[in-house]
Amino acid sequence: MGTGGTARPALRRDARENLAKLTNAAVDVFRTQGLGAPLEEVARTAGVSTGTLYNRFGTREALIDAVVPIIAAEQMAIIAAEAQAIPDPWSRFRFYLTSLLELQATLPALDDIMARRYPGSEQLARLCDDAVVHASSFLKAAQEDGSLREDFGPADLTAIFLANSGILRSDPKAGADAWRRHTGFVLHGLRVDPRRRP
């Protein structure tokens, strides 16, 4: 058995190097400029021609597939793990949601990921699906606890990320606390007042 899954003919050394250069460049460029950044700039940053970029990856999606896990997977896993450690269901839910929104506010790439642009990328979809799985379990626990509105569902979570994206994209600088305030109002709207619980 080979190293990978499907038996592809091994790459030549120069090709392997260029693959690495391109991946690194894509991480840099996409992280700061978003997943829609010009591929020509990725190639330029890698010190390689655009032809080579298209040889190694063939589509933007393939490049995103290679890069998104590097950019986001670890951070998202850490957040999930930290959340798991919080005993109170409402606090846990709130922490998880807020942390993801914070991540989204931090880097353009994360915004593209959270808002699920580029649905063509499998890795990006997988990352989002994982997040939905975690979020759904936190969500359910909070609802069983009676601290989260019963009529709130996973689809509403998606809307929250899209809403955040709208705020962030308009004014990434001054929006620094705009999104925090908005999130505060939303969370308050989602919580069931402790005094009204059985």
Next chain:
Amino acid sequence: MGTGGTARPALRRDARENLAKLTNAAVDVFRTQGLGAPLEEVARTAGVSTGTLYNRFGTREALIDAVVPIIAAEQMAIIAAEAQAIPDPWSRFRFYLTSLLELQATLPALDDIMARRYPGSEQLARLCDDAVVHASSFLKAAQEDGSLREDFGPADLTAIFLANSGILRSDPKAGADAWRRHTGFVLHGLRVDPRRRP
């Protein structure tokens, strides 16, 4: 004194006709495709060359200035008037906000207006300023009434429109109730529970 403010040389008949054709075309095109629609399509729709469009208006902003009042002013004035007629401060505030969000969801142009893209257009800015004036008065009344959170300000209103825009732009079709649900949560978060009021 002439008809206008500044004494501009009167337009020739053909120029006046083209001005009208262009304005009508811009209303159609901008309304359905948003204020960022290709100017070439506006010219094409008007049955006129792009050169003429640039002769009459010179910038996209000037065209927007001419068209935005036609597209939005009346509807926004109606909403404000209807809101004025509602006696209960909270209901009035909620009605006004919800109606504007609904307008925003209805037509791409309205979304561009609410999200304050194209800040270069004076008319667009005026429309927004008017809305802020109304909203602020409704907002203040609801706060004095004790039904709206004290820490909610006009800037937070802007964020709500941007948030709505984010939801709408992602999936204008399926988002039909996504934005309504999200708005519901936000409003719930903004309201002060009547049982907790003095």
Next chain:
DNA sequence: TGATAAATTGAGGCATACCTCAAGTTGACC
């Protein structure tokens, strides 16, 4: 009916960004 200034036209220049492919280069293996 000219004469003339005002308007219109649309091809074409500019910029961005995608993607391809014929020609040239280079790694790998004998």
Next chain:
DNA sequence: GGTCAACTTGAGGTATGCCTCAATTTATCA
């Protein structure tokens, strides 16, 4: 070292959309 497939290159084609200007047409007024 020679051979050949693998790889790289970058100019150039495609597409979108902005904006301009020399050549042409047309409204207007005497």
